[in-house]
Amino acid sequence: MNVMRLTDPPTAAPRRNAPPAAAEPALIEVYRETVRPLHRFIALRSGGSRQLIEDILQEVYLRAIEVWHGGRPPRDPLPWLKTLARNLLINCYRRHRPRLVEPSLLSEVVNSEQSAATPRAVALIHWGLARLPDRHARLIEEFHLEGRSAREIATAKGISERAVEGRLHRARKALKKRLEPLVEPGGEES
Numbered sequence: 001m002n003v004m005r006l007t008d009p010p011t012a013a014p015r016r017n018a019p020p021a022a023a024e025p026a027l028i029e030v031y032r033e034t035v036r037p038l039h040r041f042i043a044l045r046s047g048g049s050r051q052l053i054e055d056i057l058q059e060v061y062l063r064a065i066e067v068w069h070g071g072r073p074p075r076d077p078l079p080w081l082k083t084l085a086r087n088l089l090i091n092c093y094r095r096h097r098p099r100l101v102e103p104s105l106l107s108e109v110v111n112s113e114q115s116a117a118t119p120r121a122v123a124l125i126h127w128g129l130a131r132l133p134d135r136h137a138r139l140i141e142e143f144h145l146e147g148r149s150a151r152e153i154a155t156a157k158g159i160s161e162r163a164v165e166g167r168l169h170r171a172r173k174a175l176k177k178r179l180e181p182l183v184e185p186g187g188e189e190s
Contacts, residue, residue: 026072026073027064027065027068027073030064030073030077031061033077033078034077034078034081035057037078038057038060038078038081038082038085039053039057041082041085042056042057042060042085042089044145044146045085045086045089045126045141045145046089046123046126049123052089052092056085056088056089056092057085059088060081060084060085060088061081063084064077064080064081064084089126090126090129090130091130093123093126093127093129093130124179124182125140125144125145125175127179128175128178128179129141129175131178132171132174132175132178133174135167135171136170136171136174136175137171139153139164139167139168139171140168140171140172140175143168150164150165150168151164
């Protein structure tokens, strides 16, 4: 019979998919360089939910470790990590239908010419974005969540500012259509 004494050192079960010891310093360095910008990226898209931010952040790094197992992280890992975080947030918003909202909140989300102001508006935007075509979702995300101007978006995409405004109008219209079923019955929409 095998009896363990209290003086015996504990034996830890081997970690599943643990990165090789040589890769750990590289992963630690990636974490140090990316955790703050990634936290901000997730916070802007999570509606201010601290728990959701921490859950997504943790899941991103766990998946990164699994994917980079046995290899080195990419040269510029932040875009890869942001894409993963965005996809995890979209999956989260697809699973959870928000409560009914006041018509004024819907109006704030779809009619605003500025970035979304309240955490609830940001959460509502993300729930709707998860249900839009990617071209609409990315445009609304850039304008409302990242706070980029129509001019900045136009320059980055190589199109006119007026074209961005038209696309943004169509994207907001599509978002409104997705969010209308969430408006409280009997509420006046502005």
